[in-house]
Amino acid sequence: MFRALLLEKTADDVTCRVVDLDDDRLPDGNVTIAVDYSTLNYKDALAITNTSPIVRAWPMVPGVDLAGVVEASADDRYAPGDRVVLNGWEIGETRWGGLTTHTRVDADWLVHLPDAISTRQAMAIGTAGYTAMLCVLALEEHDVSPEQGPVVVTGAAGGVGSVAIAILSGLGHEVHAVTGRADEQGDYLRALGAAEIIDRATLTDPPRPLGRATWSGGIDAVGGTILANVLSMTKPHGCVAACGLVQSMDLPTSVAPFILRGVALAGVNSVYEPVERRRQAWSRLASDLDPDRLESMIGEIGLTDVTDVAPSFLDGSVKGRIVVDVRR
Ligand SMILES: NC(=O)c1ccc[n+]([C@@H]2O[C@H](COP(=O)([O-])OP(=O)(O)OC[C@H]3O[C@@H](n4cnc5c(N)ncnc54)[C@H](OP(=O)(O)O)[C@@H]3O)[C@@H](O)[C@H]2O)c1
Incomplete structure (x- = not known):
């Protein structure tokens, strides 16, 4: 079983709730990841509040970002225990996204996290x-x-x-x-x-x-x-x-x-940047972003808080970055 935030479309509404799902609901992909943290971005708030047509496949696990640890991999670039980050590539839009405890993704979308960046910091960056x-x-x-x-x-x-x-x-x-x-x-x-x-x-x-x-x-x-x-x-x-x-x-x-x-x-469009450019950006984030300043931007919430917090992006009241601990 894994736990995820699930957006479902009904005849006249969109619902959003935390659900437990069987492993056979994991999406297709050659790398299985135990997600540590996800985050909320402006785009995620638009999706979760159904304010803009961000989601193009239903039902959807929202979240355009995730950071976690590889559990299993059929691609030899990734091995169990590797710490990885995924940004964009339409996760949370057309493919299940990061607001989940587990997922499966395509190895081509992943970047190894630099040693200096924890999975929590990766999602503070997002x-x-x-x-x-x-x-x-x-x-x-x-x-x-x-x-x-x-x-x-x-x-x-x-x-x-x-x-x-x-x-x-x-x-x-x-x-x-x-x-x-x-x-x-x-x-x-x-x-x-x-x-x-x-x-x-x-x-x-x-x-x-x-x-x-x-x-x-x-x-x-x-x-x-x-x-x-x-x-x-x-x-x-x-x-x-x-x-x-x-x-x-x-x-x-x-x-x-x-x-x-x-x-x-x-x-600048981050969603489809090639992997080399992503590696360059993450390497520079490791060297050029002060961790104390990053920490000062963070508000941390659990998966069950996401639906309450998302609307605050739309009235401009959010400060800095919201990190989501997907295990609570
Ligand atoms: N191209 C890409 O790949 C890419 C990637 C990430 C984000 N984005 C886009 O970048 C934008 C910002 O994302 P974000 O995650 O930083 O969002 P955010 O955390 O919600 O921040 C947006 C900020 O814009 C300011 N703002 C709010 N309403 C405004 C208004 N009516 N007029 C002018 N400024 C206003 C506010 O800052 P102050 O209170 O300080 O004014 C607010 O904190 C979004 O449109 C997002 O979709 C694009």
């Missing part, structure tokens, strides 16, 4: 933090370096934002954090390494084609007018890595930042 690292890699590939001036992070107190601030400040960047909760979360963001806190209300009006050139680069998790303002305020030859749409899917900008300042907009 897709949000792994995506933040992919965004940092994109900035580096566009030659954004600390000497060129401050960088900006939007959605600062959320999962992507928190990890992005901790990594960038650890690398020596002066980080400006854009938040809607400056009073409530200012101290938290400064402790993560933010040098300046910016009220997001200052970036919600439509931007001028070119604003004051302020940032050498940025990581954006929100889209909409905030991303448009960030682009118009990016210095010549800077780069903004965009990964999210919490404010809006729209991007009301002009070509001015691109053709007059040579600004680059780097899109």
